[in-house]
Amino acid sequence: MNALAAPVDTIPGLSEHELLRQTVGARVYDVARETALEPSALLSARLGQRVLLKREDQQPVFSFKLRGAYNRMSQLDEAQRARGVIAASAGNHAQGVALAAARLGIRAVIVMPVTAPQVKVDAVRRFGGALVEVVLAGDSYSDAQAAAARLQAEHGYTFVHPFDDAAVIAGQATVGMEVLRQHPGPLHAIFVPVGGGGLLAGVAGYVKALRPDVKVIGVQTCDSDAMVQSLQAGAPVTLPEVGLFADGTAVKRVGDLTFELCQRYVDDMVRVDTDAICAAIRDVFQDTRSVPEPAGALALAGLKQYVATHGVSEHPMVAIVSGANLNFDRLRFVAERAEVGEQREAVFAVTIPEERGSFRRFCAALDQRSITEFNYRIGNASEAHIFVGVQTTHREERQTLIDAFRAHGFGVLDLTDDELAKLHLRHMIGGSSPLARDELLYRFEFPERPGALTRFLSHMHPDWNISLFHYRNQGADYGRILVGIQVPQDERALFQAFLDSLGYPFRDESENPAYRLLLR
Structure with missing residues (x-):
């Protein structure tokens, strides 16, 4: 995935010259500030690698997203402003659109997934005030986007895309412009979190045009890796499902324009798991006393994994801390998993x-x-x-x-x-019982939202006895339930049909070695 394989001037609507022109002229500083590029002293000492953090969590909306949103909305003509705008977002783009709407006097409808952290939903309403209407729909950004498309067609709003738009990409590219201005000396690499690819496309396009010696490396979660899979396939790939822990990057399909830019400019991609993100959140806190959201720590998690795999460099590495809109309840989950992730x-x-x-x-x-x-x-x-x-x-x-x-x-x-042991069994030691005959053990997952556990229980078959049940709300992406159900051998086919009808992801843990050792 060498970025220098082809010139970007073949991309319709965003040539190399045009990207640079739009980036330099972007109106982001009407609302955004030039954020700090500061050393991560403790992590640098531990890794033996100089690490710099680009602090986009310091923006007025605690995320880089207002750069692209405001730059796009500032370019609307009078007719478009009069009709109003619509946007779909997991939260951070929504806040940028809301702030832009309030500053520019434009009415906005913002569609957010029901799984969006409440802190982001509340912030959208606060930044936008009376000019902004929030609609909750679907479990992911892609679901919210589909709902927004229907409303757009019905009312004639102008759609403000969170990533696949030239003005949005140019606005996000100003992050890369600031990094090069703030650190004119040698850099080994800039690590960028990736959802739909707007930030990565903008930073990569700008940096590679001026400093082709600097690597630009995208970072995604293992369960939301649409850009990784798309670059491997040579075309945008649509994921059937995405993980929701790093909700800011939970995108099923990357943009066509962002894909083309990333295909030409991005040097490499790194995938990390939830535990690595939790460890990176703690790293940022220890150095800055600020707590990034999971997507905000994604780039640093990728940087650490890259150093572990490729070794240290004599030149500094930069990780973009992209946001800090974290639900407080998620800290329980982060704290529990950070030690293992580190x-x-x-x-x-x-x-x-x-x-x-x-x-x-x-x-x-x-x-x-x-x-x-x-x-x-x-x-x-x-x-x-x-x-x-x-x-x-x-x-x-x-x-x-x-x-x-x-x-x-x-x-x-x-x-x-072992996910079963870390999520459930550690809290249930000593639960074996001679009474649990014909017990099957299953782990279920469902998007966490109010009433989700009650709805799950209502689907349970009344004729089978529940012999084990464990659930803990940890403020994470999914509600996770561990259930032991006593099902006689002659009813196993009926039980399988019941599982297939639920519509929840599930996993049979009946043969899990930890379960058989500790609970059977």
Whole structure:
């Protein structure tokens, strides 16, 4: 995916010259400020790599999105302003449109998914005031966009696209313009979070035109990687579903224009998981005492993964901290997962004999390491099953611990990457029961929203006994439920039909080794 493969002047409506012209002339500074490019001192020391943070979380709407939104809306003619505008957004673009509408005196309808964090919905209403109407529809940006298209056709509004628009891309490109102005010296790479691709396309197009030596690298989540898949396929790809934890980048399909720009200009793409994002949120907090939203920490998570894979560079690397519109409730989830994402915690199920001296030998195997979690309940006369979290300094230390446990004669199961163990079983140790005959264990997911759990329960078949149930609202992207259901063998086909009718993603965990060890 070398960006220098072809000139961008073949792209309709946005030649290389035109992108530079529009970027330099963008009217973003009517509402936006030039944000700081500041060193991440603690992370730089830990990585051995100089890291700079581009602080777009410091904008008036706590996100870079107002740059493109205002630049686009400032160019509307009188007839378009009179008809009003419509936008679809997971939250940050919505705030930019709302602020622009208030400043320019334009009525706006903004469609947001019902899964958008409440802090973003409230901010849109606050920034826009009486000029802005908020409509909630669908589970993702793409669902909201479809609803906005229907309203646009009905009322004749002008659509303000969050990414696939030349004026929007030029507005976002001013982030790259500021980085080069603020750091005229050598740079190894700029890491950019990617949803629909507007920020990446703008930054890459501008930076590569002036500084082709600087790498521009996009970062996406593993479950919302439409740009990665599109670049691999050579054409825009539509994802059937997207993850919602990093809601600001939860886009099923990238833009046609943004794809063309990224195909020509972007050097590489990196994918990261939820745990890595949580760790990056903590990194930003430790250096700045600010808390970015998941999408806002996405670029830094990618930078860290890139350094781990490619090694350090003599030149600085920049990560764009794109936003800080985080629901406070999500901090619980972030705090729980940051240690694992930073590879500072390993989680194990350890089996030790129920005999005198076993616990002492267990502690000796830990070799003075700190225990982050310890769960145990007696349930067997000969063996004790322990759920333990151990503080580590690097991922390879997990194997060292496994070897130490086995050297002491203990059985061990590494649960560090086991979603079932990290989400549910850690809270349910000691729950085995001889009464749970014919038990099947399933994990269900559904977009978190008010009343979702009640609706899920209403779908449960009344004739099957629930033998285990675990749910915890962690302010995350999906509600996650673990259910044990007693289903006789002759009713398994009927049970499968029930699962297929639910419409929720599910996973059979009945053979999960952690479940069979700790709960059966």
